Amino acid sequence: MHLFLNYYMNTFESLGLSQEILRAIEDMGFESPSEVQDKTIPILLEEPTDIVALAQTGTGKTAAFGFPLIQNIDLNSKKTQGLILSPTRELCLQITNELKNYSKYYKGLNTVAVYGGASITDQAKQIKRGAQVIVATPGRMKDMIRRQIIDISAIDICVLDEADEMLNMGFYEDIKEILSHSPSSKSTWLYSATMPKEVSQIAKKFMKSPVEITVGQKNVSTKNVSHEYYVVAGRDRYNGMKRLVDANPEIYSVIFCRTKRDTQKVAEQLIEDGYSASAIHGDLSQNQRDLVMKSFRNKQIQMLVATDVAARGIDVDDITHVINYQLPDEIETYTHRSGRTGRAGKEGTSMVIITKSEIRKIRQVERIIGQKFEEKKLPSGDEICKVQLFHLAKEMKETSINNEIDQYIGKLEEEFVDVSKEELIKKFFSVEFTRFHNYYKNAPKMAQPSESRSGGGDSYGDETRFFINIGEKDGFNWMSLKDFLKETLELGRDGVAKVDVKNTFSFFNVDNDHVEKVKATFEEFKLNNRHVNVEITKDNKSGGGGGRGRKKSKGGGGRRDGKSGGFKGKSKGGNKNVKSSFERRRRNR
CATH class of the missing domain: 3.40.50.300 (P-loop containing nucleotide triphosphate hydrolases)
Structure with missing residues (x-):
């Protein structure tokens, strides 16, 4: 070239x-x-x-x-x-x-x-x-x-x-x-x-x-887009996103999730909370996708929650924000996401919601797009209430008068004859202001990213530690097990961490956001006709400590079927039988 x-x-x-x-x-x-x-x-x-x-x-x-x-x-x-x-x-x-x-x-x-x-x-x-x-x-x-x-x-x-x-x-x-x-x-x-x-x-x-x-530089993001990131505790990801939305009342955005399941879940939560939102992902029929996109282009939908694949057809010049509910598995994909805003010479903002353990990924994205991210704090409830109040005031000031109301003016003046101008303004704006004020006054306190999680299982910052009943005896070392878990769970190159392989069992960490995905993937999982059992650990030591509190079955490290045996092969270099079986399943997916 x-x-x-x-x-x-x-x-x-x-x-x-x-x-x-x-x-x-x-x-x-x-x-x-x-x-x-x-x-x-x-x-x-x-x-x-x-x-x-x-x-x-x-x-x-x-x-x-x-x-x-x-x-x-x-x-x-x-x-x-x-x-x-x-x-x-x-x-x-x-x-x-x-x-x-x-x-x-x-x-x-x-x-x-x-x-x-x-x-x-x-x-x-x-x-x-x-x-x-x-x-x-x-x-x-x-x-x-x-x-x-x-x-x-x-x-x-x-x-x-x-x-x-x-x-x-x-x-x-x-x-x-x-x-x-x-x-x-x-x-x-x-x-x-x-x-x-x-x-x-x-x-x-x-x-x-x-x-x-x-045009510009290879892999570099457009200069019309500013990049921000917000660090939250894993369980507060959704509430953190809500704060960003509430703090930007004129937002017209695409919200990106990693999976179809997350996309649908986030959209449903937004709708339940009274927001104008919809999801677009691969499980929708073509007619459903067309209807969603038509509503979004006509601004009947304020927020479109999308997977990366589904978003490839979104070509709308007025999108004000891109919200990365989760960073993509492949960091290069971020360029495509942020490119949804800041189009046709307009300014745009790309927001990223991350946990503390993902800050390293922000540095990787910065190197790829050639731009720096600004770390920001989530807005407080008071800040959001103020923004919403003055947004309402601006809307009222710019509203065109409908003269059909003239016939009722006299009656309306009678209703408020004893009400001062100041009191009338307070009453009028309290209708909307009170809704936000009451919500954020009673909203649960968002945990700091360093605070530990509750609710069963260990917490390693923003990660959850799992026990799995396969180990060295089954032909795995830490590297081959990590590769196996990454591809089985489809979590990308940084999706699995702290892999610790023992004789008949092992441990590994994933981000808290992926806990349900791990459970669902291994619920009825078999490898070479053997049940693979995965559980959240109860042990606070990342170094292992075995399957404390579990029954050991012969050669199985907690196998469900109780049968003995394992995979052939030595731990060095991994297990060829496991690998070939796994690759066959992946090709057939």
Whole structure:
């Protein structure tokens, strides 16, 4: 690759775009090209070429590849000439709608969205009618090629949008399979927010001396976003988030959780507490997801609680805050999250709620995004009440008067004839102020992050310690057991700590937020037809001390079935039988 240096052109006309596209741009109200559009469009219009464009979410990447793609389409041919691969259904639909807006003055140009969760028969009918451009998710696209519904053997352009996210989601093999059905003569345009090694590998394998355009710096967050973190005790994560929401009454935000389960739980709690919120995650049907996103875009929903995968289709310019209810397992994903706010030149704030043990992760994120976080204290109840009071006053001052009320003014004045102006103001604002005042007056005191937890089991700062009935006798050492637990629990590289392996049992720590996940995962868990038993320890010594208070079964360290035996293998280097069995399960998931 080589770096292409360009200069700023100030108008869309100067980029070499057709009159049809310029008319569409005028209709949409775009005034001037963004940096990524300014740098890439002239190159893509000049001659067939491969390109790698690195730019943050919200910088206008869809138009950057959409305009030149449309202009390169031969309207006299119905064959598929352009393919765009995107990671999610939402993003696929979003790109398709935007391309239709861009090409509104190109009569006869047909763009079709191909994605899972919708009728493959209906999509096949649209393809059959002629689709010069196909926008697809990798899974459904691979399926339609296999069924010989789609032919991409003669495409001229392939766009890989959000390439880093597609690879994070495990689509590498699917992309390889899809591209194997395309001609080597095509141009490949790769757009990505970050440049991990996997994206570089894609570029090397499937592209020919690509031009590289970097808007800003690789993997660096936009300067329009400020980054804050709040340290809380693990059990206070939700109440801490509520304080942040209450302290920002005009908040319009995306709240990120690690799992679908957490996403649904947080959204339900917010709704129960009277907030305008909804969840979006992979378990929702396509129709449900569409309805949620429509409500969010129309601002009928103030807070959207989302998983990282589901959020890939969120393209809203007015989001004021991103709240990281939990940090992502892969630190690089934070760049995508924070990119949901601070779009289209507006300011935004990314808030992170962490426990004390996660502060080290904040330092890792800082190195990746090239920006410092500001540590802040959660607002007090008094501060929140004050903010809410003056927000209400501002709303009242800016409210348009409904003159239909004139007929009742006389009667209203009679009602308050003995009430002074000061008393009337107090009474009026007390209606809303009292609700917040009473809540925070009676709210339970939030524990300091260093305070210990109660409620069964050990507390190691913000972690819980578990006993598990496998150990050295079963072929594990601390490293192989840690790897096994991380992948089984899907907790990421820092998700399991303080692994201590004994002869017939072991101990390990996880963040308090993951306690229920550990319990659920190992509830009926078997490994090589053997029950694996996991329990919260009652021993305060992190060094082990055995399964105090437990019955030992022969060779099992507390096995449920009471059978003796174990896995073959030596502790050094781990157990090959365990590893191969585990890898088979992982591949079949």
